[in-house]
Amino acid sequence: MFENIDPKELKYVGKGLKRIDGIEKATGDALYVSDMFLHGMLHAKVKASPFASARIKKIDTSRAEKLPGVRAILTGADLNYRVGLYIVDKYILAKDIVRHQGEAVAAVAADTEEIAKAAVDLIEVEYEELEPVLDPLKAIQTDAPLVHPDLGKYSYVEAAFTPVPGTNIANHTKLRKGDIEKGFKEADYIFEREYSNPSVQHVPMETHVSIAQWQAGDKITIWSSAQSPFTVRNLFCYSFGISHKNVRVIVPYVGGGFGGKAGIALEPLVACLSKKAGGKPVKLQATREEEFNLLACRSALVYKIKTGVKKDGKIIAQRMEMFWDSGAYADYAVNVTRASGYSAAGPYEIPNAWLDAYTIYTNKVYGTAYRGFGHVEFFWGLERHMDYIADKLKIDPLKFRLINTLKPGSRTITGELIHENSGNVSKCLETVAKAINYGVKTKEEEKREKQNKTIISKAVCALHKAPAMPPFTGTVVIIKMNEDGSVIANLALTDYGAGTYTSIAQIIAEQLRIPFEKVKIAFECDTDRDPYDWQTVASKGLMLSGNAAILACKDMLEKMYDMAAQILRANPCDLRHNDEKVYIVHDPHKFVRYREMAVGYAYSNGNGIGGPLVGVGRYTACGLTNLDKETGQGNPALDWTYGAHGVVIEIDPETGEFSVIHSASAFDAGKVINAAAARGQCVGGFIQGLGTAICEGYIYNSKGQLMNPSFTDNKIPTAKDIPEKMEVFFVETPQLDGPYGARGIGEHSMISVAPAIGNALKNALGIELLRMPIRSEDVWRELSKKRKAK
Amino acid sequence: MKTITFTVNGQKYTREVEEHKTLLRFLREDISLTGTKEGCGAGECGACTVLLNSKPVNACLVLAVEIDGKEVITIEGIAQDGKLSPLQEAFERHHAIQCGFCTPGMIISAHSLLQRNPNPKREDIQEAIEGNFCRCTGYLQIIEAIEDAAEQLKPKKSKKR
Numbered sequence: 045m046f047e048n049i050d051p052k053e054l055k056y057v058g059k060g061l062k063r064i065d066g067i068e069k070a071t072g073d074a075l076y077v078s079d080m081f082l083h084g085m086l087h088a089k090v091k092a093s094p095f096a097s098a099r100i101k102k103i104d105t106s107r108a109e110k111l112p113g114v115r116a117i118l119t120g121a122d123l124n125y126r127v128g129l130y131i132v133d134k135y136i137l138a139k140d141i142v143r144h145q146g147e148a149v150a151a152v153a154a155d156t157e158e159i160a161k162a163a164v165d166l167i168e169v170e171y172e173e174l175e176p177v178l179d180p181l182k183a184i185q186t187d188a189p190l191v192h193p194d195l196g197k198y199s200y201v202e203a204a205f206t207p208v209p210g211t212n213i214a215n216h217t218k219l220r221k222g223d224i225e226k227g228f229k230e231a232d233y234i235f236e237r238e239y240s241n242p243s244v245q246h247v248p249m250e251t252h253v254s255i256a257q258w259q260a261g262d263k264i265t266i267w268s269s270a271q272s273p274f275t276v277r278n279l280f281c282y283s284f285g286i287s288h289k290n291v292r293v294i295v296p297y298v299g300g301g302f303g304g305k306a307g308i309a310l311e312p313l314v315a316c317l318s319k320k321a322g323g324k325p326v327k328l329q330a331t332r333e334e335e336f337n338l339l340a341c342r343s344a345l346v347y348k349i350k351t352g353v354k355k356d357g358k359i360i361a362q363r364m365e366m367f368w369d370s371g372a373y374a375d376y377a378v379n380v381t382r383a384s385g386y387s388a389a390g391p392y393e394i395p396n397a398w399l400d401a402y403t404i405y406t407n408k409v410y411g412t413a414y415r416g417f418g419h420v421e422f423f424w425g426l427e428r429h430m431d432y433i434a435d436k437l438k439i440d441p442l443k444f445r446l447i448n449t450l451k452p453g454s455r456t457i458t459g460e461l462i463h464e465n466s467g468n469v470s471k472c473l474e475t476v477a478k479a480i481n482y483g484v485k486t487k488e489e490e491k492r493e494k495q496n497k498t499i500i501s502k503a504v505c506a507l508h509k510a511p512a513m514p515p516f517t518g519t520v521v522i523i524k525m526n527e528d529g530s531v532i533a534n535l536a537l538t539d540y541g542a543g544t545y546t547s548i549a550q551i552i553a554e555q556l557r558i559p560f561e562k563v564k565i566a567f568e569c570d571t572d573r574d575p576y577d578w579q580t581v582a583s584k585g586l587m588l589s590g591n592a593a594i595l596a597c598k599d600m601l602e603k604m605y606d607m608a609a610q611i612l613r614a615n616p617c618d619l620r621h622n623d624e625k626v627y628i629v630h631d632p633h634k635f636v637r638y639r640e641m642a643v644g645y646a647y648s649n650g651n652g653i654g655g656p657l658v659g660v661g662r663y664t665a666c667g668l669t670n671l672d673k674e675t676g677q678g679n680p681a682l683d684w685t686y687g688a689h690g691v692v693i694e695i696d697p698e699t700g701e702f703s704v705i706h707s708a709s710a711f712d713a714g715k716v717i718n719a720a721a722a723r724g725q726c727v728g729g730f731i732q733g734l735g736t737a738i739c740e741g742y743i744y745n746s747k748g749q750l751m752n753p754s755f756t757d758n759k760i761p762t763a764k765d766i767p768e769k770m771e772v773f774f775v776e777t778p779q780l781d782g783p784y785g786a787r788g789i790g791e792h793s794m795i796s797v798a799p800a801i802g803n804a805l806k807n808a809l810g811i812e813l814l815r816m817p818i819r820s821e822d823v824w825r826e827l828s829k830k831r832k833a834k
Numbered sequence: 835m836k837t838i839t840f841t842v843n844g845q846k847y848t849r850e851v852e853e854h855k856t857l858l859r860f861l862r863e864d865i866s867l868t869g870t871k872e873g874c875g876a877g878e879c880g881a882c883t884v885l886l887n888s889k890p891v892n893a894c895l896v897l898a899v900e901i902d903g904k905e906v907i908t909i910e911g912i913a914q915d916g917k918l919s920p921l922q923e924a925f926e927r928h929h930a931i932q933c934g935f936c937t938p939g940m941i942i943s944a945h946s947l948l949q950r951n952p953n954p955k956r957e958d959i960q961e962a963i964e965g966n967f968c969r970c971t972g973y974l975q976i977i978e979a980i981e982d983a984a985e986q987l988k989p990k991k992s993k994k995r
Contacts, residue, residue, distance in 0.1 A: 060929070062926050062927055062929075063926065063929055063931060065931075065934065066925070066926030066927075066931055067918065067926060068934075069931045069934030069937050070913075070918060070922040070923075070925050070926055070931060070934075070937060070941060071869065071909065071910070071912070071913045071918065071922065072867075072868070072869015072870070072908070072909035072910050072937075072938040073869070074934050075868070076871075076935065078871070078872070079862070079868035081863075246969075247967075247969050248933070248935075248969060249871070249873045249879065249881055249933065249935035249936050249967065249968070249969055249970075250871070250873070250933070250935045251873075297933075297934060298933065299871070299933050299934070299935030300932075300933040300935060300969050300970055301933075302969070331875065332873070332874040332875065332876065332879075540933055541932035541933030541934070541970045542932065543929065543932065720928070720929040720975075721929055723929070723975070724929045724932060724970075724971055724972075724975055727971065727972040727974045727975065728932065728969075728970050728971045728972040729972070730972060731971075731972030731973065732969065732972070754874075754876065754878070755874055755876070755878035755879060755967070756876075756878065760967060760969065761972075761973075762963075762964045762965075762967065762973075763959070763960045763963045763964050763966070763968075763973040763976070763977065764960045764961070764964050766960075766972060766973050766974060770972075770974055
């Protein structure tokens with residue numbers, strides 16, 4: 045809810061206040077699930093398949109069973125439960141068939157981790173190795189072996205997805221806008237190219253970990269490093285047919301998620317081990333290797349784009365085909381396909397658009413949500429494509445973008461009308477262009493080129509993203525006042541690093557007009573205690589939970605005003621609040637303090653009124669629709685956050701080595717609630733985007749075995765890899781239904797970093813890299829090819 | 835099993851320990867100091883950084899028996915009497931913390947740097963924390979926090995921790 049308040053009157057909103065979780069994290073006091081130890085707790089380990097595709101002929105657990113200290117062993121034969129977010133396609137442990145290397149085929153719970161490990165080694169599995177399906181473009185052909193022959197029997201969310209039984213297509217998303225053929229006919233030029241990127245690992249510093257206890261009467265408690273406690277509970281209950289009231293999910297501090305912990309993961313397996321072990325708590329933490337290949341990754345993508353443009357640079361038609369490599373299970377990949385599908389044209393107006401996006405099963409590690417939810421991947425192609433077209437048209441790439449950006453009155457490819465308050469992508473582009481002195485080389489840059497014998501090159505790229513969520517997504521915040529007038533807020537949105545809790549605390553302090561220090565957001569989420577939240581994903585947290593927090597404050601204030609009206613013998617409409625008091629507007633020295641009303645007001649004779657203060661705020665997205673399955677038309681977006689990156693890179697033309705020396709990023713955040721946290725999201729996302737751009741990615745051998753499941757072979761950026769200069773700018777076009785006008789920005793900073801680098805390399809060297817990551821050796825190879833061609 | 839005597843955060847201990855147990859697991863499981871985190875168990879991410887006789891080490895690569903007769907400082911030993919050190923305060927102030935899982939190791943590395951070099955240049959800081967992965971922050975605000983802490987610590991030369 046945007047309230048048109050002069051920023052000067054805001055005491056907390058917009059300020060870079062300290063994180064509310066800073067102290068416990070700086071001292072090591074913050075307790076993560078990996079730190080937890082329960083009385084009588086057992087430790088679990090899993091047995092993983094060495095093959096990407098195989099039939100399980102026999103599992104012999106007899107030797108493992110004899111090992112002292114082993115308390116429970118499970119194999120797929122013991123568990124007849126399927127789990128799945130959108131398509132219920134995955135057994136808790138592989139049953140008869142393994143579908144990717146690293147998939148769990150058996151699990152052990154034992155007194156110690158060592159015993160569990162030894163027991164796993166004693167389990168003997170006999171496999172019949174099968175030919176794996178690895179290439180998604182082959183897997184989509186009609187004669188390909190099927191990864192899921194039973195696809196037609198799985199239950200799935202029918203409103204949003206279209207699996208194609210008898211194929212490897214887990215979902216086919218379609219979008220049709222305007223008349224594509226007519227558009228291409230009217231085009232002066234048509235440009236077509238294909239871009240690709242591999243699977244990538246999220247790399248949360250805390251690997252997935254769960255503790256579960258399945259006690260008599262099917263009473264189950266789960267402690268998990270999960271992003272979304274209520275979704276864990278819901279999917280768990282669906283799989284086991286257990287009432288929601290019986291399952292309690294607790295999420296304390298979480299060591300990073302980035303989408304990888306958004307759904308359900310180890311929880312069902314650990315719970316089943318606990319049940320088998322007679323109700324003892326069981327803990328399972330993934331090793332770093334298992335984080336790569338037992339748990340999910342980001343899907344690989346092949347993106348084909350065909351664009352029709354007029355001579356003046358206006359795009360008139362675009363046909364897009366996305367081939368998402370979902371790996372062995374559909375998990376979030378089907379929704380990544382849907383969400384990237386409706387967003388696939390970027391922040392540009394395309395009058396005639398046609399899209400087919402496929403989620404394709406293969407025998408690889410399965411894909412899930414990852415920061416950006418498909419957008420990092422497809423923007424790699426899209427923004428490289430924009431420069432490619434501009435180059436052919438001999439129009440400056442920035443100018444070409446500005447011709448085509450969405451503006452008030454434009455319609456997106458789903459037919460949604462863009463208006464004055466939707467955000468301003470053009471302004472973001474112009475901001476970063478100015479910051480990097482786009483289009484010119486400064487004197488210092490020229491000097492540096494001479495000194496270092498390097499080439500300095502620049503590029504700008506745009507981006508956008510809306511939350512991918514059910515159209516009816518809702519949340520609740522409950523605020524309780526303590527005896528001293530401080531408050532505690534409960535919500536089930538988790539804060540696994542983004543800083544959203546600090547922003548929500550600022551909003552509450554602002555609304556209630558109490559000191560920021562008097563607001564606590566309860567850090568441990570607990571489905572038994574906290575009110576419902578769907579998931580902590582999609583950059584929707586601040587907007588939905590921020591609004592719910594405002595409504596909870598208003599609810600509490602209404603109760604306080606009612607009480608104060610009685611106490612002060614005043615009309616509620618004549619009351620105001622400030623400095624922890626409710627007072628009469630025309631007689632401010634007549635007031636009642638919050639703390640006097642906190643647990644109900646007591647008159648001097650002992651009579652009480654009111655009762656303890658609680659504020660409840662419920663907020664739900666409104667006006668969003670399911671998309672038409674044939675045309676993709678509808679309104680999927682809670683809000684669009686637009687942004688742009690500008691990069692200055694320095695290249696050694698001899699070796700192909702390059703680095704980003706200056707980055708400038710701009711986002712239309714609507715309203716920045718916490719400036720320091722917002723900057724942290726933008727810098728952190730840029731560097732994560734840099735990792736994706738220059739070094740990260742899954743490498744498989746011809747048998748579908750992952751070759752680099754470690755930090756030795758899958759590098760991520762270190763402190764030495766960051767640009768010398770990093771700038772972050774915020775454009776603030778208020779979102780009229782956002783809290784104080786705010787939009788989400790958590791994912792956006794990671795999008796379009798890679799194409800900016802790719803385009804800058806093209807500008808300097810004339811090389812056309814179409815596959816991510818762009819490693820220095822890839823640049824060197826292209827340069828060598830060019831040299832040979834000469 | 836071997837009996838070892840050592841100091842952790844100024845406290846003296848004598849303990850029996852299995853020869854194959856890493857210092858990381860020993861600190862977390864036997865001494866109940868869970869501030870030191872495991873990120874990879876292979877000496878690559880730095881989440882388990884502690885000071886061993888004042889030198890930063892990856893506790894996952896050190897065996898517990900190796901600390902016999904030595905002094906260990908973990909993240910729990912940096913704040914004094916419930917009060918954050920200037921470095922920890924700078925981390926808090928600069929939003930150099932997001933999920934917080936790398937933070938203990940990061941602070942230990944930075945603490946060690948400032949002990950060795952009270953006037954670090956930006957490159958020195960980058961060098962000192964290069965072995966500490968952070969997936970959230972992009973490092974910039976961490977570097978700024980360390981620069982700020984160095985600045986804060988400067989005039990108070992005697993106030994060495």
